[in-house]
Amino acid sequence: MKTASEPLKQNEDNILEVSHLKKYFPIKGGVFSNVVGQVKAVDDVSFSIKRGTTMGLVGESGCGKSTAGRTLLRLIDKTDGNVLFNGTDIYALSKKEMRTLRPKMQIIFQDPYSSLSPRLPIGEIIGEAVREHKLVPKDELDDYITKIMASCGLQTYHKDRYPHEFSGGQRQRICIARALALNPEFIVCDEPVSALDVSIQAQIINLLKDLQEEYGLTYLFISHDLSVVEHISDTVGVMYLGNIVEIGATEDIFANPLHPYTKALFSAIPMPDPDAKPNRIILEGSIPSPANPPAGCKFHTRCKDCMEICKTQEPIAKDMGNGHVVKCHLYN
Amino acid sequence: MNFLKKERTKDANYISAKESRAISKENKKITDEIEKKRKRKHIPEEEYVTKMKNPDNVVEFDNVHTYFFTDIGTVKSVDGVSFEVPQGKTVGIVGESGCGKSVTSLSLMQLVQRPQGQTVEGEIRFNMGDHAVNVVNAPMDMMQKLRGNQMSMIFQEPMTSLNPVFRIGMQVDEVIALHNPQMSKEEVKKRTIEMLQMVGIANSEGVYKMYPHELSGGMRQRICIAMGLACSPKLIIADEPTTALDVTIQAQILDLLRGLKNKINSSIMLITHDLGVIAEMADYVVVMYAGRVVEKGTVQEIFKSPKHPYTVGLMASKPVVGKDIDRLYSIPGKVPNPVNMPDYCYFRDRCEMCVEACKGKYPEQTVLSPTHVVNCYRYSESSGSNGNDKKEMKEVQ
Ligand SMILES: Nc1ncnc2c1ncn2[C@@H]1O[C@H](COP(=O)(O)OP(=O)(O)O)[C@@H](O)[C@H]1O
Ligand code: SF4
Ligand code: SF4
Ligand SMILES: [Mg+2]
Numbered sequence: 001m002k003t004a005s006e007p008l009k010q011n012e013d014n015i016l017e018v019s020h021l022k023k024y025f026p027i028k029g030g031v032f033s034n035v036v037g038q039v040k041a042v043d044d045v046s047f048s049i050k051r052g053t054t055m056g057l058v059g060e061s062g063c064g065k066s067t068a069g070r071t072l073l074r075l076i077d078k079t080d081g082n083v084l085f086n087g088t089d090i091y092a093l094s095k096k097e098m099r100t101l102r103p104k105m106q107i108i109f110q111d112p113y114s115s116l117s118p119r120l121p122i123g124e125i126i127g128e129a130v131r132e133h134k135l136v137p138k139d140e141l142d143d144y145i146t147k148i149m150a151s152c153g154l155q156t157y158h159k160d161r162y163p164h165e166f167s168g169g170q171r172q173r174i175c176i177a178r179a180l181a182l183n184p185e186f187i188v189c190d191e192p193v194s195a196l197d198v199s200i201q202a203q204i205i206n207l208l209k210d211l212q213e214e215y216g217l218t219y220l221f222i223s224h225d226l227s228v229v230e231h232i233s234d235t236v237g238v239m240y241l242g243n244i245v246e247i248g249a250t251e252d253i254f255a256n257p258l259h260p261y262t263k264a265l266f267s268a269i270p271m272p273d274p275d276a277k278p279n280r281i282i283l284e285g286s287i288p289s290p291a292n293p294p295a296g297c298k299f300h301t302r303c304k305d306c307m308e309i310c311k312t313q314e315p316i317a318k319d320m321g322n323g324h325v326v327k328c329h330l331y332n
Numbered sequence: 333m334n335f336l337k338k339e340r341t342k343d344a345n346y347i348s349a350k351e352s353r354a355i356s357k358e359n360k361k362i363t364d365e366i367e368k369k370r371k372r373k374h375i376p377e378e379e380y381v382t383k384m385k386n387p388d389n390v391v392e393f394d395n396v397h398t399y400f401f402t403d404i405g406t407v408k409s410v411d412g413v414s415f416e417v418p419q420g421k422t423v424g425i426v427g428e429s430g431c432g433k434s435v436t437s438l439s440l441m442q443l444v445q446r447p448q449g450q451t452v453e454g455e456i457r458f459n460m461g462d463h464a465v466n467v468v469n470a471p472m473d474m475m476q477k478l479r480g481n482q483m484s485m486i487f488q489e490p491m492t493s494l495n496p497v498f499r500i501g502m503q504v505d506e507v508i509a510l511h512n513p514q515m516s517k518e519e520v521k522k523r524t525i526e527m528l529q530m531v532g533i534a535n536s537e538g539v540y541k542m543y544p545h546e547l548s549g550g551m552r553q554r555i556c557i558a559m560g561l562a563c564s565p566k567l568i569i570a571d572e573p574t575t576a577l578d579v580t581i582q583a584q585i586l587d588l589l590r591g592l593k594n595k596i597n598s599s600i601m602l603i604t605h606d607l608g609v610i611a612e613m614a615d616y617v618v619v620m621y622a623g624r625v626v627e628k629g630t631v632q633e634i635f636k637s638p639k640h641p642y643t644v645g646l647m648a649s650k651p652v653v654g655k656d657i658d659r660l661y662s663i664p665g666k667v668p669n670p671v672n673m674p675d676y677c678y679f680r681d682r683c684e685m686c687v688e689a690c691k692g693k694y695p696e697q698t699v700l701s702p703t704h705v706v707n708c709y710r711y712s713e714s715s716g717s718n719g720n721d722k723k724e725m726k727e728v729q
Contacts, residue, residue, distance in 0.1 A: 060578040060579075060580060060581075061578055167666060169666070197428040197429055197605065198428065198605060198607075198646055198649045198650050199428060199645065199646060199649045199662060199663040200428075200666075201649065201650075202649035202650070202660040202661065202662035202663070203662040205651075205660055206659060206660055206662055209659070224578060224579070226579070226653055227650065227651040227652055227653045228651055230651065230653055230654075231651035231657070231660070254653065254654065264580060265579065265580060266653070267583075268579040268580045268582065268583035269579055269608065269653055270579075270582070270583075270586070270606065270608030270609050270611065270612045271608055271611060271612070271652065271653070272607040272608045272610075272611045272635065272647065272650065272652060273611055273635060274611045274612075274631040274632055274635050274636075276611070276612075278583075278612065280583055280587075282580075282583060282584060282587065283580045283584075285534075286548045286550060286551070286581070287548075
């Protein structure tokens with residue numbers, strides 16, 4: 001295990017290495033708005049992503065997926081831990097250096113409408129940051145935007161139109177084009193298809209896959225839709241209350257889930273087959289508050305395999321082979 | 333000619349102010365007339381009392397047309413929809429957003445936004461035992477009774493059907509008192525607590541005193557289900573009841589709905605875009621596209637041998653856990669503009685399985701089995717492409 005004093009070195013194959021990342025949000029209360037507690041949204045998360053691959057991040061709403069995505073992009077400040085991007089400790093960079101690096105690390109969101117300025121035409125939305133970062137010569141900008149739009153399935157005449165004239169799927173294409181125009185290496189996709197209809201979802205998923213191939217992109221794909229994650233990801237991390245409880249190759253995770261939470265989560269997926277007999281592990285109760293997570297294993301309040309040790313001691317992450325890592329006392 | 337039509341479709345949202353005023357005036361004339369008819373003091377029984385086609389059905393939708401008269405034109409949200417809900421069965425309605433699923437169920441409840449939204453044609457027969465009521469023409473006070481006592485609706489976002497400033501107990505009490513005017517205050521409270529327990533709320537006495545915001549989404553949905561079931565309705569209409577919830581919570585709620593349905597022996601009309609939820613819950617499936625039913629059948633028929641290219645495409649678009657495919661099938665294009673629907677098959681501009689006959693007018697219904705029907709030229713006798721359809725569809729996927 002890495003300690004803070006060791007020099008940070010990165011495996012060449014990895015584009016991103018996240019170690020012991022924590023993000024706590026203060027809870028303010030009382031008349032003087034004192035800090036009365038902390039929401040441990042991301043609580044000691046470590047993983048790495050190989051260049052050109054997609055890592056899926058799954059878990060129920062509120063488990064910290066989006067916060068993890070934002071913290072590792074340094075869109076919000078970390079509480080603790082490290083993020084290496086291409087060997088660079090991004091939290092050691094000055095504001096100016098971070099600004100130079102920013103185009104390489106992009107994000108697209110679930111709601112493509114609220115992230116598009118309603119008053120700018122599409123061409124401007126896509127080209128704005130390109131111009132600001134001087135990524136292409138001025139006289140080539142227009143052609144460049146046309147080309148990027150075409151790769152995202154948008155027409156040239158869309159350039160002069162405004163966001164409200166587009167459907168949800170088209171708007172997501174615009175967001176993808178805006179990110180792609182900056183020539184990124186890594187994109188965090190935060191529930192990019194969750195708000196879209198099934199047939200439109202397929203179009204966007206296919207687009208993301210095509211762009212990955214063409215531009216050698218790396219994705220962190222955040223979603224609560226497990227079938228979409230299985231389809232698009234090479235590796236998958238399962239989060240529960242700010243922890244990654246299981247991580248590994250997609251085939252391993254789906255064919256052989258080990259953590260009791262992963263098993264319960266997967267058993268809940270409704271299958272589009274009337275003959276499928278769901279063998280459900282129904283989880284009792286709801287997710288505890290991340291402001292006051294249970295001691296020991298955070299899942300112990302809902303785990304049917306809970307043992308005495310689980311109530312007091314936090315399990316450590318154990319590699320079960322092929323990088324399939326699980327955090328549960330059953331395997332310690 | 334064709335070109336002209338396309339242009340108009342594209343710019344349907346940009347009609348001139350003058351045109352818009354003219355449409356608006358025309359609309360007012362139409363809706364005023366309907367409203368006047370509806371608001372008559374005494375509506376004669378023969379206008380709404382009728383008979384079920386099949387007494388084993390709870391509801392029969394029969395060629396229902398519900399339109400919205402907007403300033404940019406008439407939106408035919410529900411345009412000739414027919415299907416039935418048999419007693420004790422669950423009917424799933426699938427389709428993409430805007431295809432008219434919600435407006436169909438709102439038409440049954442007579443909760444379509446008026447005056448611009450109106451059911452202008454067709455019957456919706458609701459089974460009252462010895463007779464049926466056509467809710468389209470039923471007087472308003474009668475609808476009010478029907479809504480609370482015979483059918484109830486569960487929505488996607490439970491927060492919108494709960495009042496944030498009142499305690500849970502009070503809100504459930506109110507519904508129960510409404511249906512049981514003879515009950516005393518204590519009896520009402522006792523019944524509320526029972527209802528909360530029935531929908532799986534462990535700490536029901538505690539929850540009784542809580543406000544909606546103190547509960548999670550799954551808990552709030554349970555409360556709404558409790559309120560919806562307070563009257564033991566014959567029909568539960570659930571519009572995307574689990575769409576806003578996580579899968580583990582969704583599993584709990586579906587389990588609950590199934591159990592309760594059997595307990596009070598009611599029928600469910602389940603609206604969702606999630607094919608997995610439909611496969612798990614439904615006995616019959618209705619597939620809607622652009623305001624019309626394009627295919628319906630038993631859950632086995634729809635999932636094991638889907639026929640309409642839209643149904644087939646929809647199923648191929650969604651990845652399935654455990655099934656490895658390299659590339660998802662994606663239906664090209666998008667839904668046509670609702671103000672300006674074409675006079676041919678609404679799916680034709682996106683269909684990759686067209687046959688010669690598709691150039692004709694909107695396809696009639698083809699009966700494939702007593703329960704399975706489809707509106708598509710590939711299956712109508714005249715086009716004769718019946719034998720090899722399955723093979724070709726596989727190729728597209
Ligand atoms: N109050 C309204 N005014 C105008 N149009 C409406 C109104 N409510 C629904 N519509 C239109 O009716 C169509 C069908 O909507 P809806 O039934 O909500 O679809 P679904 O439930 O399948 O997503 C859509 O085109 C929608 O825009
Ligand atoms: S550590 Fe214990 S409580 Fe936690 S998941 Fe494993 S068995 Fe369950
Ligand atoms: S009628 Fe023709 S265009 Fe319409 S869905 Fe069938 S094959 Fe496709
Ligand atoms: Mg709807």
